[in-house]
Amino acid sequence: MTLDTVRIRKDFPIFERTVRDGKKLIYLDSGATSQKPNVVIDAEMNFYRFHNAAVHRGAHQLAEEATDAYEGSRKLVADFIGAQNDEIVFTKSATESLNLLAYAMGNSDPGARFALLPGDEIVVSEMEHHANLIPWQQLCKRTGAVLKWFSIDSEGRLDLSSIDSIISKRTKVVAITHQSNVLGTINPLENIVARAHEVGAYVVLDACQSIPHMSINVVNLGVDFLAFSAHKALGPTGVGVLWGRAELLEDLPPFLYGGSMIETVTMTDSTWAPAPKKFEAGVPNMAQAVGLGAAVTYLSSIGLNEIHKHELSLTSYLINGLQNIPAVRIFGPATQIMRGGTVSFAVDEIHPHDLGQYLDSQGIAVRTGHHCAWPLNKKLGVAATTRASVYLYNDQSDLDALLEGVLGAQKYFSRFS
Amino acid sequence: MNLDHMYQEVILDHYKHPEHKGLSAQKDVQVHHINPSCGDEITLNLSVSDGLVKEVSWDGIGCSISMASASMMSGLLTGKKSSEASLILEAFMELMQSKGTLQGDENLLEDAVAFAGVSKFPARIKCALLGWMAYKDAAFQIQGK
Numbered sequence: 065m066t067l068d069t070v071r072i073r074k075d076f077p078i079f080e081r082t083v084r085d086g087k088k089l090i091y092l093d094s095g096a097t098s099q100k101p102n103v104v105i106d107a108e109m110n111f112y113r114f115h116n117a118a119v120h121r122g123a124h125q126l127a128e129e130a131t132d133a134y135e136g137s138r139k140l141v142a143d144f145i146g147a148q149n150d151e152i153v154f155t156k157s158a159t160e161s162l163n164l165l166a167y168a169m170g171n172s173d174p175g176a177r178f179a180l181l182p183g184d185e186i187v188v189s190e191m192e193h194h195a196n197l198i199p200w201q202q203l204c205k206r207t208g209a210v211l212k213w214f215s216i217d218s219e220g221r222l223d224l225s226s227i228d229s230i231i232s233k234r235t236k237v238v239a240i241t242h243q244s245n246v247l248g249t250i251n252p253l254e255n256i257v258a259r260a261h262e263v264g265a266y267v268v269l270d271a272c273q274s275i276p277h278m279s280i281n282v283v284n285l286g287v288d289f290l291a292f293s294a295h296k297a298l299g300p301t302g303v304g305v306l307w308g309r310a311e312l313l314e315d316l317p318p319f320l321y322g323g324s325m326i327e328t329v330t331m332t333d334s335t336w337a338p339a340p341k342k343f344e345a346g347v348p349n350m351a352q353a354v355g356l357g358a359a360v361t362y363l364s365s366i367g368l369n370e371i372h373k374h375e376l377s378l379t380s381y382l383i384n385g386l387q388n389i390p391a392v393r394i395f396g397p398a399t400q401i402m403r404g405g406t407v408s409f410a411v412d413e414i415h416p417h418d419l420g421q422y423l424d425s426q427g428i429a430v431r432t433g434h435h436c437a438w439p440l441n442k443k444l445g446v447a448a449t450t451r452a453s454v455y456l457y458n459d460q461s462d463l464d465a466l467l468e469g470v471l472g473a474q475k476y477f478s479r480f481s
Numbered sequence: 482m483n484l485d486h487m488y489q490e491v492i493l494d495h496y497k498h499p500e501h502k503g504l505s506a507q508k509d510v511q512v513h514h515i516n517p518s519c520g521d522e523i524t525l526n527l528s529v530s531d532g533l534v535k536e537v538s539w540d541g542i543g544c545s546i547s548m549a550s551a552s553m554m555s556g557l558l559t560g561k562k563s564s565e566a567s568l569i570l571e572a573f574m575e576l577m578q579s580k581g582t583l584q585g586d587e588n589l590l591e592d593a594v595a596f597a598g599v600s601k602f603p604a605r606i607k608c609a610l611l612g613w614m615a616y617k618d619a620a621f622q623i624q625g626k
Contacts, residue, residue, distance in 0.1 A: 415543065415544035415545060416519075416544075417519060417521075417543075417544035417545075417546070417605070418544050418545050418546075421484065421487065421602070421605070422484065425484040432519070433518065433519045433520060434519070434520040438520065441520065447519075447520040447521065447542050447543070448519055448520045448521075476484070476488075477488075477493070477545075479490075479493065
């Protein structure tokens with residue numbers, strides 16, 4: 065074990081409680097949302113208690129402090145992913161970040177840089193979360209553009225064998241997930257980015273499942289836009305990030321109009337503030353953004369490389385354990401190579417909801433269902449799966465409990481036949 | 482919270498040996514319902530004549546609770562007067578919304594009172610109601626014909 069999980073768990077007050085009549089909480093659902101350390105809870109609370117005021121307006125001390133805290137958080141997030149401050153747009157979620165991008169592109173004047181014409185193409189993959197599929201699917205419907213996608217192979221990896229025909233001269237956007245929220249697969253970006261840029265397409269990365277778990281530098285990745293949510297990375301709910309290269313954000317039209325995002329306004333026309341303000345209409349989610357700043361500071365203090373190593377070791381342990389249980393089928397890569405700490409599986413004929421219910425009775429929290437990736441489930445040939453996802457506060461004892469829980473469920477549901 | 486309150490023997494028995502499963506050719510209306518939060522699906526055929534539910538048949542994929550409930554519902558409603566079926570449907574819905582406070586009327590619901598325990602688990606109430614809502618929709622469509 066590379067991380068001191070006993071010490072780390074002390075930072076997370078939720079682990080002081082028990083569930084289901086006194087059972088220890090075994091939290092294996094961080095892929096849905098992570099738990100929050102005290103530093104994040106305190107940062108959000110203290111903003112309200114001591115500094116609350118509307119940012120970027122007001123001539124008083126509180127407004128100054130609130131603005132400093134909010135903009136300070138922007139800098140922390142920028143440093144966290146190797147970006148410039150003005151490239152960080154705060155949204156309410158990763159879902160909003162991706163929608164913002166799709167709608168802003170759709171708002172482009174004809175002939176403008178991001179405008180889509182009928183017959184232009186947008187490329188996604190079969191393993192996308194609905195949040196990185198539907199905005200593009202619907203943008204295609206609105207503009208007459210054509211949606212194309214990479215399929216996946218039997219191991220749950222992207223099939224890039226036809227990359228040169230899937231990403232074509234008509235491709236304007238390639239929107240792809242960095243790590244599958246179902247399979248755990250980490251996608252190789254190098255070839256995709258190279259091919260996309262060769263044809264002049266923009267690469268949009270859904271980094272929701274990767275940013276919380278590995279060290280990421282947007283410049284090194286070479287992508288053009290990137291979206292993630294705070295709440296999967298120890299931060300509060302209600303705040304997400306859209307990162308875009310500065311020169312792209314400059315040309316991208318706004319999506320939401322209103323206060324804060326303008327430069328000048330008359331009764332008949334308006335001009336826009338420079339990014340990121342252009343994309344942050346209204347009083348923003350200040351306390352949540354400040355909480356996100358505390359979250360990335362905390363993550364950096366532990367070390368993203370250490371976290372990733374820790375999770376890989378847990379993932380191997382879990383996959384080995386599951387493989388040793390008869391009638392368990394794992395979806396996604398069974399190796400440690402290019403995968404993260406999300407493992408989806410099926411057990412015999414036990415429906416995931418029933419398995420999840422049994423595990424819950426043992427204090428074990430997992431996700432069951434289609435994980436907002438319905439097309440992927442159809443491809444896998446299952447209506448639903450059970451998903452365990454690990455984070456920095458999990459240890460082997462959590463996984464032992466899960467493995468024992470799976471055996472217990474097999475016994476419980478085999479009572480009748 | 483005791484898991485056995487939910488997974489009663491009669492429920493698991495219906496799950497393993499479902500009744501009226503497999504779509505009958507006899508149908509006046511067919512409906513397809515899904516539970517978008519989990520992906521469970523049911524297709525239901527309903528035939529009605531002279532104010533009688535002639536047959537409810539169904540097919541679907543889902544958890545033990547949704548499939549067992551569809552099985553019990555189709556057995557319970559087939560052969561009943563449409564008006565009686567409505568009363569049974571209402572009684573079942575009331576039971577499922579009771580948060581564990583009702584036992585269920587055994588005269589009306591028969592074995593389906595076993596679902597009383599499911600009403601204590603908010604996330605599973607939709608599972609238990611999937612087949613029943615499909616029937617309700619089908620019966621409503623027939624009324625409109």
